[in-house]
Amino acid sequence: MPLSLLKYGLSRDYPVTGDIPATPDLKRSYDVVIVGGGGHGLACAHYLAKYHGVTDVAVLEKGYLAGGNTARNTTTIRSNYITPEGIAFYKEGVKLYGEMSGELDFNVMFSQRGQLTxxxxxxxxxxxxxxxxxxxxxxxRLEVVDQKGVEALCPRLNMDYGGPLEVLGGLWHADGGTARHDAVAWGYAREASRRGVEIHQRTTVEAIDVEKGRVTGVVTDRGRVAAGAVMIACGGANYEVAKLAGVELPIRCYPLQAMVTQPLKPWLDTLVSSVSLHTYLVQSSRGELVIGGGSDPYMSYSTRSTLEMKEHLAEGAVHLFPFLKGVRVLRQWAGTTDMTPDYSPIMGASPVDGLWLDCGWGTWGFKATPVAGKRMAETIAAGKVPDILAPFALDRFERFAVLNEMGATAASH
Ligand SMILES: Cc1cc2nc3c(=O)[nH]c(=O)nc-3n(C[C@H](O)[C@H](O)[C@H](O)COP(=O)(O)OP(=O)(O)OC[C@H]3O[C@@H](n4cnc5c(N)ncnc54)[C@H](O)[C@@H]3O)c2cc1C
Incomplete structure (x- = not known):
C-alpha cells in the first residue's frame, strides 16, 4: 500500500493540481478588499465574483486560509433560533448548505441528520x-418530542429516569446538520480564485485608511493597497480590526473550547445537545466524537485549552452516554469568539462609508457562512443592505432594537 501510494504520488499521470494559485504580488488597488480569509470572507468573495461580476477582489489573510475559527468550529448547522429575523436568516443558510456541494463542485459532506436538544x-x-x-x-422543521420520542431518536441516551437530570423531552430540529468545515472554506476559495479573486495568505492588515469619512484602502505588512470598498470578516479579531478604522464594535471576546475522541464505529446519527449539562456531541465522518460546550466564563484572547473544560465536557458526554467511559480524547483546542450583547451578528454598514461589517459571529457563525457570504456580496455590489440583513445593523444597539438569541445559542452554537 505505501509503495503504490508513492508510485501514484510521483507519477506524471497524476500531476498536482493546485486549487488555489500561490499568493500573487499585491496590486496597488482593488475594487474590493476583504480582510480575513475565513469561511465568511471567502464565501463573500465567491458570491461577489460569480453573481455580481465583481472579480477585482483581494482576500487578505494574516495566517493561512481558514485557520481561524472556521478551522476550530464544531460544525453545527441549524435554524432553530428564537427571533423571526434570526430564523429567517439562518433558514436561508441551511438551504444554501443543502445546495453547496453542487454550487462549488466540491463535496462539503453536508449531512442533514437532525439536531436533538x-x-x-x-x-x-x-x-x-x-x-x-x-x-x-x-x-x-421543529417540534417538541416527549420522552418516548427522545428514546426513538437517540436510543443509546441515558434518560436518567427518576434521577436529577431526567430527560423530560427534547426539541427535534430535522433541518439541523453538519458539514466539513475545511471543505467549505476550500470550496469557496477555489471557486473565487477561478474567477479571478486574489487570495493573499500571510498578509496582515495593520491599518485602515479613511479620508473624509470614507474608506480608501488598507495598509498591510506587504504594503499599502487602495480599495473602493473594504469588508471586515476577521472572526476573533473583529474588534481590533474595526478599531483600525476608528469603529468601536460592541464585542467582547471569550475563548470557546472543543475536543474530539478517538474514532468509533458509527453509532450516533443525530446531533445531541444538553442545555443543563452545557455539552453537545456529534459524530464526525471519521467516527470521532466531536464534543463541545459553553464559552469560558472570562474574557480572553487565549486559545489555550484547559483541563477544567476537558473534565467538564467528558463528564457531560459520559453522563449522556455512559458507555463512552474509557474512550480516549485525541485533541482539544480553543478559538476566540467575538460575542455581541444579544448573541446576534453585526452585518452591513459601518459609520465609515464603504467599510462593511461581517462581524460578531461569536460561537454561531459557521452555519451562516453561505448566507452571510451571499448577502454581504449583494450588499457590497449594490452598496445597499438587503431587507434580510437590515435587522443585524450595528446601530440596532443605539436604537434598542436588539435581537436576543441568548436562549437559542447556549451550548448548541
Ligand atoms: C470551538 C468552537 C466551536 C464552534 N462551533 C460552532 C458550531 O458548531 N456552529 C457554528 O455555526 N459556529 C461555531 N463556532 C463559531 C464559528 O467558528 C465562527 O463564528 C465562524 O467560523 C466565523 O467565521 P469567519 O470567517 O467570520 O472567521 P474566521 O474563520 O475566524 O476567519 C477570520 C480570519 O481573519 C484573519 N484575520 C484576523 N485579523 C486579521 C488581519 N489584521 N489581517 C488579515 N487577516 C486577519 C484570521 O487569521 C482568520 O483566518 C465555533 C467556534 C469555536 C471557536
Whole structure:
C-alpha cells in the first residue's frame, strides 16, 4: 500500500493540481478588499465574483486560509433560533448548505441528520414549546418530542429516569446538520480564485485608511493597497480590526473550547445537545466524537485549552452516554469568539462609508457562512443592505432594537 501510494504520488499521470494559485504580488488597488480569509470572507468573495461580476477582489489573510475559527468550529448547522429575523436568516443558510456541494463542485459532506436538544427541566421544556411554535410559523422543521420520542431518536441516551437530570423531552430540529468545515472554506476559495479573486495568505492588515469619512484602502505588512470598498470578516479579531478604522464594535471576546475522541464505529446519527449539562456531541465522518460546550466564563484572547473544560465536557458526554467511559480524547483546542450583547451578528454598514461589517459571529457563525457570504456580496455590489440583513445593523444597539438569541445559542452554537 505505501509503495503504490508513492508510485501514484510521483507519477506524471497524476500531476498536482493546485486549487488555489500561490499568493500573487499585491496590486496597488482593488475594487474590493476583504480582510480575513475565513469561511465568511471567502464565501463573500465567491458570491461577489460569480453573481455580481465583481472579480477585482483581494482576500487578505494574516495566517493561512481558514485557520481561524472556521478551522476550530464544531460544525453545527441549524435554524432553530428564537427571533423571526434570526430564523429567517439562518433558514436561508441551511438551504444554501443543502445546495453547496453542487454550487462549488466540491463535496462539503453536508449531512442533514437532525439536531436533538434535551430538556432536563420543565422550564426548558416550556421554552422549547415557544421555539417550536416560532420555528414552525417561520417554516422550519421543529417540534417538541416527549420522552418516548427522545428514546426513538437517540436510543443509546441515558434518560436518567427518576434521577436529577431526567430527560423530560427534547426539541427535534430535522433541518439541523453538519458539514466539513475545511471543505467549505476550500470550496469557496477555489471557486473565487477561478474567477479571478486574489487570495493573499500571510498578509496582515495593520491599518485602515479613511479620508473624509470614507474608506480608501488598507495598509498591510506587504504594503499599502487602495480599495473602493473594504469588508471586515476577521472572526476573533473583529474588534481590533474595526478599531483600525476608528469603529468601536460592541464585542467582547471569550475563548470557546472543543475536543474530539478517538474514532468509533458509527453509532450516533443525530446531533445531541444538553442545555443543563452545557455539552453537545456529534459524530464526525471519521467516527470521532466531536464534543463541545459553553464559552469560558472570562474574557480572553487565549486559545489555550484547559483541563477544567476537558473534565467538564467528558463528564457531560459520559453522563449522556455512559458507555463512552474509557474512550480516549485525541485533541482539544480553543478559538476566540467575538460575542455581541444579544448573541446576534453585526452585518452591513459601518459609520465609515464603504467599510462593511461581517462581524460578531461569536460561537454561531459557521452555519451562516453561505448566507452571510451571499448577502454581504449583494450588499457590497449594490452598496445597499438587503431587507434580510437590515435587522443585524450595528446601530440596532443605539436604537434598542436588539435581537436576543441568548436562549437559542447556549451550548448548541
Ligand atoms: C470551538 C468552537 C466551536 C464552534 N462551533 C460552532 C458550531 O458548531 N456552529 C457554528 O455555526 N459556529 C461555531 N463556532 C463559531 C464559528 O467558528 C465562527 O463564528 C465562524 O467560523 C466565523 O467565521 P469567519 O470567517 O467570520 O472567521 P474566521 O474563520 O475566524 O476567519 C477570520 C480570519 O481573519 C484573519 N484575520 C484576523 N485579523 C486579521 C488581519 N489584521 N489581517 C488579515 N487577516 C486577519 C484570521 O487569521 C482568520 O483566518 C465555533 C467556534 C469555536 C471557536
Amino acid at each position: 434535551l430538556a432536563h427541566t420543565e422550564a426548558t421544556l416550556r421554552s422549547f414549546h415557544l421555539r417550536a411554535e416560532m420555528g414552525r410559523h417561520m417554516g422550519t
